[in-house]
Amino acid sequence: MEKQENNQPTEQKKYPLTPKGVKWYIGSVIAVVIGLYFLAAYQTEAFPDRVIDGLPIIFLFAVDDLWPPNWSYLPRVAMALLETWNMALFSTTLAALVALPVSFIASSNINRNPLFYQGVRNFLNLLRTIPEIILAVLFVALVGIGAVSGILALFVFSIGILAKLISETIEAIDPGPVEAVRASGGNVFQVITFGIMPQILPQFASYTLYVLEINVKASVVLGFVGAGGIGIILRQQLNTFNYANVATIILVTFVAISIIDLISNRVRERLE
Amino acid sequence: MSEKPKVSLRMAMTKKQKTYFYIIMFILSALYINAFFTTSFSVSGSAASPLETLRRIFIVPITNMDYIVQFPVYIGYMLETIAIAYAGVAVATILAIPVAFLAARNISHRFSYIGKSILNAIRAIPELIFAIIFVAAVGIGPYAGVLAISINSIGMLGKLYAEVIESIDKSNIDAIKASGGNRIQAMWYGVLPQVLPEFSSYSIYRFEIDVRASTVLGIVGAGGIGAPLILATYQRNWEDVGMILIVVVVFVSIIDLISGKIRKKLV
Amino acid sequence: MIEFKNVSLTYPNGHQGLKNINLKLNEGEFVVIVGMSGAGKSTLIRSINRMVTPTEGELLLGGENILKFKEKQLRKLRTEAGMIFQNYNLVKRMSVLRNVMAGRLGHTGTLRSMLGLFPQEDLQMAMDNLERVGIKEKAYVRADQLSGGQQQRVSIARVLTQQPKVILADEPVASLDPPTSHKVMKDLKRVSREDNLTTLVNLHFIDMAQEYADRIVGLRDGEIVFDGPIDKVTDKTFEEIYGRPIKEEDLLGGDES
Numbered sequence: 001m002e003k004q005e006n007n008q009p010t011e012q013k014k015y016p017l018t019p020k021g022v023k024w025y026i027g028s029v030i031a032v033v034i035g036l037y038f039l040a041a042y043q044t045e046a047f048p049d050r051v052i053d054g055l056p057i058i059f060l061f062a063v064d065d066l067w068p069p070n071w072s073y074l075p076r077v078a079m080a081l082l083e084t085w086n087m088a089l090f091s092t093t094l095a096a097l098v099a100l101p102v103s104f105i106a107s108s109n110i111n112r113n114p115l116f117y118q119g120v121r122n123f124l125n126l127l128r129t130i131p132e133i134i135l136a137v138l139f140v141a142l143v144g145i146g147a148v149s150g151i152l153a154l155f156v157f158s159i160g161i162l163a164k165l166i167s168e169t170i171e172a173i174d175p176g177p178v179e180a181v182r183a184s185g186g187n188v189f190q191v192i193t194f195g196i197m198p199q200i201l202p203q204f205a206s207y208t209l210y211v212l213e214i215n216v217k218a219s220v221v222l223g224f225v226g227a228g229g230i231g232i233i234l235r236q237q238l239n240t241f242n243y244a245n246v247a248t249i250i251l252v253t254f255v256a257i258s259i260i261d262l263i264s265n266r267v268r269e270r271l272e
Numbered sequence: 273m274s275e276k277p278k279v280s281l282r283m284a285m286t287k288k289q290k291t292y293f294y295i296i297m298f299i300l301s302a303l304y305i306n307a308f309f310t311t312s313f314s315v316s317g318s319a320a321s322p323l324e325t326l327r328r329i330f331i332v333p334i335t336n337m338d339y340i341v342q343f344p345v346y347i348g349y350m351l352e353t354i355a356i357a358y359a360g361v362a363v364a365t366i367l368a369i370p371v372a373f374l375a376a377r378n379i380s381h382r383f384s385y386i387g388k389s390i391l392n393a394i395r396a397i398p399e400l401i402f403a404i405i406f407v408a409a410v411g412i413g414p415y416a417g418v419l420a421i422s423i424n425s426i427g428m429l430g431k432l433y434a435e436v437i438e439s440i441d442k443s444n445i446d447a448i449k450a451s452g453g454n455r456i457q458a459m460w461y462g463v464l465p466q467v468l469p470e471f472s473s474y475s476i477y478r479f480e481i482d483v484r485a486s487t488v489l490g491i492v493g494a495g496g497i498g499a500p501l502i503l504a505t506y507q508r509n510w511e512d513v514g515m516i517l518i519v520v521v522v523f524v525s526i527i528d529l530i531s532g533k534i535r536k537k538l539v
Numbered sequence: 540m541i542e543f544k545n546v547s548l549t550y551p552n553g554h555q556g557l558k559n560i561n562l563k564l565n566e567g568e569f570v571v572i573v574g575m576s577g578a579g580k581s582t583l584i585r586s587i588n589r590m591v592t593p594t595e596g597e598l599l600l601g602g603e604n605i606l607k608f609k610e611k612q613l614r615k616l617r618t619e620a621g622m623i624f625q626n627y628n629l630v631k632r633m634s635v636l637r638n639v640m641a642g643r644l645g646h647t648g649t650l651r652s653m654l655g656l657f658p659q660e661d662l663q664m665a666m667d668n669l670e671r672v673g674i675k676e677k678a679y680v681r682a683d684q685l686s687g688g689q690q691q692r693v694s695i696a697r698v699l700t701q702q703p704k705v706i707l708a709d710e711p712v713a714s715l716d717p718p719t720s721h722k723v724m725k726d727l728k729r730v731s732r733e734d735n736l737t738t739l740v741n742l743h744f745i746d747m748a749q750e751y752a753d754r755i756v757g758l759r760d761g762e763i764v765f766d767g768p769i770d771k772v773t774d775k776t777f778e779e780i781y782g783r784p785i786k787e788e789d790l791l792g793g794d795e796s
Contacts, residue, residue, distance in 0.1 A: 014659060015636075015659070015662040015663060015665075015666050015678075017640065017657060018634070018637075018679075019679050022679075037358065037362045039355070043355040044355050044415060044418050044495065045414065046359050046414065046418035048363070050415065051363055054406075054419055057409050057410055058406060058409045061405070062405065062409075065408070082310055083310070083311065086311045089303060089304070089307050090311070125525070126521065126525070129520070129521045129528065130517065130521060131484045131485075131520065132488075133491065133501065134487070134501065134516070137501065137513055138517075141325050141329065141513070143315045143316070143322075144316030145316060146315070147311050147313070148313055148315050220400055220401065221400050221488055224400075224502065225491070225505050226505075238404060243408070254396055254401075258392070258393070258396040261392070261395070261396055441631075443628035446590070446624070447622070447629075447641065448641055450617055450620075450622040451622070451642045451644060451645055451697070451698070452614045452616075452619075452645020452646075452701070453614075453644035453645055453652075454614060454644075454649060456649050457644040457649060457652055457653075460653050461630065461637075462641075465633045466631075
């Protein structure tokens, strides 16, 4: 089966599988990624071999020191866990109420003033760069130790996330119903209630539940700086090296979060 | 003709819907009432006035020369924080791939629930708990932080990767098999080019999250900028808290900006 | 060169995909298989490269019964029978050239192919084949940036680069608009003529079948109900194959231009 022999040009051109420029580009990207990894591993003393060596040590620690948990400590843990849950519930509720109007002015298809829109967007981005622990420190400094500072910290923390997610949903809605309401003479509020809210309500509920999940996990941290919840007793027990109690706290937290995640995931699946 | 029946805007609920509605309302109100009665809303306030505290956090660090010269110290801590996140997410990327294949329904079929359960369990543990366990086991330092970040990231990366694998377009595999390629070649030329950009994109996204998460680790001794933060908090050095806040916000913003650009190019 | 001897295919659920097929295809023939959807056209074509396996009978290719083939022989068989799919089945994120080279995988060692170390003459051949279907200048473009017609040409080039003896095309133009369909079919017919390849094409538009086929095989409910050269085919033939009068939807229209 000789097919193209005769119409071949006299001098053969070489064809690479990938053009040279692309090859260099990919090569240098890979080099940078690996180079940065070695830099990071050097600084943190966590080269791959040490990571692998560490795993059995951790397992042994869990078996020897953490097990068995101290079950008599359970009532105290339950009380702290309740506070953690309440903090998450309050902060998420407040954040949902505030984030909804904020996300309308953070959506380019509602807020037609580009300067105002960019300003709101930048502010939300800035809000999301602050880790919850620093927010907790700030509110502890302002309103003192206790659950209130934790609620405020999580509230601010959630607004950034929630407003971003909801505004993205608003920007992605079907413009048809909005135009229809506008065309029949509706004002901004009518456009929102009849054109937009029906479209975003399921996602709004779903994202709020998602943020509730995040807040339950985040509120574990807050107690370390005095902002209430289970972190307070976790810090106490760690400082006294009472690992049996620490194990109780970890186990109860794990079970509680798993249950909350499970319920929230079920509800969110039904919403979508 | 007598008077017309009343028309309501909403359709009348069926009996079942009504029951559901009341049950949900009951649970929600019980949750809120319980929360109101079991939370202490006491506000103590600190010794100094709030305005003074705010001034010390936000104004003094950027106006007083004594503090401005200390910024490099905290930038050093921040770089360590970023290194923890980077090393952690790199390890997690490698380890998440096999778990993701185990969790993907179209690959592991009946066994996928094993992978899914592992990933759900990991995601139910906050990174701080991992950090506490690892610091207790291997000692204080960023090494424990890297371990905590990598294990914690596997939970989310594994889930996202599994979703990517589940949405693979199988027609490419057919084409390669139909032209005589073997199973490995079908993976390499049919599957890998599809999943690689999305895997990388998710890893970079997770890196953004991990930089924030790593700022917390220091409060339990797992390295990074959390260590000076907790110290400053205990000593009520609000100026130092302010400086740390500025450094974190600036670096996180820069990282978000860069990684957002890269991710846009990838997909 | 391809011979079906009493070939039947029964699915595990009891449905019969093919019923007692006897068919002999000669080298270099351009055969179009027609029939309504669900008539077994796809099953027939996919039996030849064993993407499906008939349960009874013998299927001879070059004198060998391919239904007995195991893993290794099977891959060899598949390198000799190139397949063109309705949805092109290209890896959208890879360059056109890489997609064409994917047709070469059966001829290339696993490690070599993983490292992308294809022999230069294979790359030359890929480029030549892209030139034959008129898209050489797109070689380094990502596949998803091409139009549907161009993507199907890439898959023709992929099949040619495989250096097959047989081309199997499963509804190659079903996703394309009429003018593009004609162009792609013309390209396919031209290259199969030039390389003297036995070509089997599934089509459900009867005007297309009449225009390009040397020979037409009609299927209904997994059985061959017609087999003959194109000059013996009339509109009545199609009515027999379809078992009903010809309708508007059976015609593609949009004549070649």
